[in-house]
Amino acid sequence: xxxxxxxxxxxxxxxxxxxxxxxxxxxxxxxxxxxxxxxxxxxxxxxxxxxxxxxxxxxxxxxxxxxxxxxxxxxxxxxxxxxxxxxxxxxxxxxxxxxxxxxxxxxxxxxxxxxxxxx
Amino acid sequence: xxxxxxxxxxxxxxxxxxxxxxxxxxxxxxxxxxxxxxxxxxxxxxxxxxxxxxxxxxxxxxxxxxxxxxxxxxxxxxxxxxxxxxxxxxxxxxxxxxxxxxxxxxxxxxxxxxxxxxxxxxxxxxxxxxxxxxxxxxxxxxxxxxxxxxxxxxxxxxxxxxxxxxxxxxxxxxxxxxxxxxxxxxxxxxxxxxxxxxxxxxxxxxxxxxxxxxxxxxxxxxxxxxxxxxxxxxxxxxxxxxxxxxxxxxxxxxxxxxxxxxxxxxxxxxxxxxxxxxxxxxxxxxxxxxxxxxxxxxxxxxxxxxxxxxxxxxxxxxxxxxxxxxxxxxxxxxxxxxxxxxxxxxxxxxxxxxxxxxxxxxxxxxxxxxxxxxxxxxxxxxxxxxxxxxxxxxxxxxxxxxxxxxxxx
Numbered sequence: 001x002x003x004x005x006x007x008x009x010x011x012x013x014x015x016x017x018x019x020x021x022x023x024x025x026x027x028x029x030x031x032x033x034x035x036x037x038x039x040x041x042x043x044x045x046x047x048x049x050x051x052x053x054x055x056x057x058x059x060x061x062x063x064x065x066x067x068x069x070x071x072x073x074x075x076x077x078x079x080x081x082x083x084x085x086x087x088x089x090x091x092x093x094x095x096x097x098x099x100x101x102x103x104x105x106x107x108x109x110x111x112x113x114x115x116x117x118x119x
Numbered sequence: 120x121x122x123x124x125x126x127x128x129x130x131x132x133x134x135x136x137x138x139x140x141x142x143x144x145x146x147x148x149x150x151x152x153x154x155x156x157x158x159x160x161x162x163x164x165x166x167x168x169x170x171x172x173x174x175x176x177x178x179x180x181x182x183x184x185x186x187x188x189x190x191x192x193x194x195x196x197x198x199x200x201x202x203x204x205x206x207x208x209x210x211x212x213x214x215x216x217x218x219x220x221x222x223x224x225x226x227x228x229x230x231x232x233x234x235x236x237x238x239x240x241x242x243x244x245x246x247x248x249x250x251x252x253x254x255x256x257x258x259x260x261x262x263x264x265x266x267x268x269x270x271x272x273x274x275x276x277x278x279x280x281x282x283x284x285x286x287x288x289x290x291x292x293x294x295x296x297x298x299x300x301x302x303x304x305x306x307x308x309x310x311x312x313x314x315x316x317x318x319x320x321x322x323x324x325x326x327x328x329x330x331x332x333x334x335x336x337x338x339x340x341x342x343x344x345x346x347x348x349x350x351x352x353x354x355x356x357x358x359x360x361x362x363x364x365x366x367x368x369x370x371x372x373x374x375x376x377x378x379x380x381x382x383x384x385x386x387x388x389x390x391x392x393x394x395x396x397x398x399x400x401x402x403x404x405x406x407x408x409x410x411x412x413x414x415x416x417x418x419x420x421x422x423x424x425x426x427x428x429x430x431x432x433x434x435x436x437x438x439x440x441x442x443x444x445x446x447x448x449x450x451x452x453x454x455x456x457x458x459x460x461x462x463x464x465x466x467x468x469x470x471x472x473x474x475x476x477x478x479x480x481x482x483x484x485x486x487x488x489x490x491x492x493x494x495x496x497x498x499x500x501x502x503x504x505x506x507x508x509x510x511x512x513x514x515x516x517x518x519x520x521x522x523x524x525x526x527x528x
Contacts, residue, residue, distance in 0.1 A: 026363030118435035
């Protein structure tokens with residue numbers, strides 16, 4: 001176990017050192033000439049809006065996030081099954097078919113109700 | 120594995136790190152040259168032979184640029200976001216074999232950082248972590264364009280992640296293992312008839328198609344680069360970034376192209392396997408590295424051609440392609456693959472039956488694809504537009520986009 005992950009750990013350390021090191025070196029050698037315009041939000045030269053956290057963005061994005069959760073979990077369930085389904089045979093395939101079909105019904109319903117339309 | 124000397128894990132990690140860093144550097148140069156040619160320009164040609172050292176010089180220049188951290192940002196997260204992107208990019212290469220077995224100072228090992236028993240999951244997990252980098256960058260900037268770019272990009276990436284995950288699932292179903300080494304080994308034999316490569320791309324053609332579309336969207340590359348649509352979102356999630364932090368995002372983006380090409384080659388094109396032309400053993404160990412590099416370069420070239428040839432996709436079309444076409448097709452194909460695998464296990468199929476089954480399955484999935492991909496309002500222009508999009512038409516966006524172009528887009 002440790003033997004397998006040791007090289008990955010080393011790669012992680014090397015990558016972190018490279019990325020963080022670059023930022024540190026850049027902050028040491030780069031110039032620093034701040035002025036109020038530079039430090040304000042970039043809005044193509046307009047006066048920055050008050051507080052961006054209170055602006056709203058389309059509800060569609062929440063819907064995508066929820067759909068993602070459902071289907072990602074489905075995909076996650078597919079993986080362990082994919083490794084062992086040979087030993088379950090046709091019965092195992094039918095089980096997965098039922099699982100996919102249940103989500104499929106919901107998917108078709110949502111499709112029909114226009115939940116996947118992006119206005 | 121346990122009998123290796125202590126230097127072997129260090130060697131593996133550092134070789135892979137340097138390899139992918141170099142390939143990324145060459146990619147940036149190659150892209151600028153090739154896209155320039157496609158647009159009847161010259162591209163960088165001053166530094167080094169054919170301008171090949173341009174990337175290096177740009178990287179050095181980046182160190183001496185001012186790293187502006189605007190006043191309104193959430194500092195810790197703002198600094199963390201580019202780091203996450205680059206680190207996740209490097210880590211996803213950990214399970215990809217870049218060559219075959221090599222013998223060095225009496226130690227024989229495969230040229231891969233580590234062939235984990237959950238390798239495929241590792242690749243997907245690192246891809247998911249990359250979404251954090253994009254979203255956290257957009258959110259911590261506390262500024263309108265980055266926020267919109269970050270939200271858009273993460274919605275796009277998670278949507279196509281599912282399609283991609285399903286395509287990879289059918290590879291796992293077909294191979295029966297999550298270990299990347301097993302997937303590569305399963306493809307090294309002959310295909311349906313001798314002389315044809317046993318690549319998953321041929322056997323699992325629909326999954327290959329889904330993965331191809333998914334990888335372009337996942338890497339946020341044209342024609343799916345809506346996260347940083349210069350015309351409307353300035354630079355997308357990295358609008359407020361400058362100096363080396365911006366450089367880190369650029370590096371992560373291009374590294375993603377290399378990673379995606381490498382994953383594609385590994386899962387669908389047999390990784391480093393290929394003919395050795397009966398070379399003596401002393402030289403034959405170079406061939407897997409050669410084949411891997413050639414296959415990976417072909418896909419990198421494909422990415423570059425896409426960028427030069429195709430205009431940007433519309434966001435609503437992008438989302439409907441992902442959800443209405445790729446996800447259902449991926450699901451159906453995964454189950455069809457499982458059924459065919461079970462048939463193969465229980466009865467001995469002749470080559471003709473196999474080809475027939477394959478064609479039937481491909482036609483079925485193709486029909487699904489066609490039905491899903493043909494929306495009734497294909498040419499309709501959405502009447503309601505996002506007010507944020509209108510806001511992005513303000514003057515200045517173009518200038519900023521040009522600057523980004525110079526830095527090395």
